[in-house]
Amino acid sequence: MLTVDFDRLGLRAGDRVLDMGCGAGRHAFEMYRRGADVIAFDQDADELSGVRDLFVAMAEAGEVPEGAEADVKEGDALALPFGDGEFDRVVAAEVLEHIPADVDAIAELVRVLRPGGTIAVTVPRWLPEKVCWALSDAYHEVEGGHVRVYTGDELVGKLEAAGLVFEGRDHVHALHSPYWWLKCAVGVDNDEHPLVRAYHQVLVWDIMRTPRVSTLTRLAERALNPLIGKSMVLYLRKPDLGVA
Secondary structure (H helix, E strand, C coil): CCCCCHHHHCCCCCCEEEEECCCCCHHHHHHHHCCCEEEEEECCHHHHHHHHHHHHHHHHCCCCCCCCCEEEEECCCCCCCCCCCCEEEEEEECCHHHCCCHHHHHHHHHHHEEEEEEEEEEEECHHHHHHHHHHCCCCCCCCCCCCCCCCHHHHHHHHHHCCCEEEEEEEECCCHHHHHHHHHHHCCCCCCCHHHHHHHHHHHHHHCCCHHHHHHHHHHHHHHHHHHCCEEEEEEECCCCCCC
């Protein structure tokens, strides 16, 4: 399930791309599949091991264009081990809400992005996230959990203050908001609750693209995204001051 629109990001084959806070690698895999030179970055060594294994499997299965490269790197978002302007594109999906020093993390993302390059930043949207926080302390009061709820203007302001130019936003994954509200209401670890199990099955059918369910859910989500989209996606560009 992808959150970032790579066409809107401007991703092209051959671009050098950083997926900062890659997690299990969903965005890194798609960028590799599109022919990018991808670095999947995270602080979780176990997650990165799985991402590396799948990179290798994708190459062996012929799922990536010739010449595309992918690797993993473990480290700290506040001290990225890359040179200034090293990447054409940067993705930071569902990461900044976990980092107390988010302004410092943003500064690092901007530093490693080349002038003229683009970045996609996604975070939980304010309203769906506030509902989750109101329903359950356990939802966010966990080690490594969410430390803040962003408003759109707040996050855009922080990104612009770091030197980026805002180019637009999307709201996505509306069908996931009620799922998390249910989980928060009955207990975030209570995956066996009948309502949670039933709703999860609908989401699985959607991801697996079962035709009848997928068509209905796509239409429903498209209509609901502006209202209750679970994630906010911001697209920004780093100015190229050398271009007139």
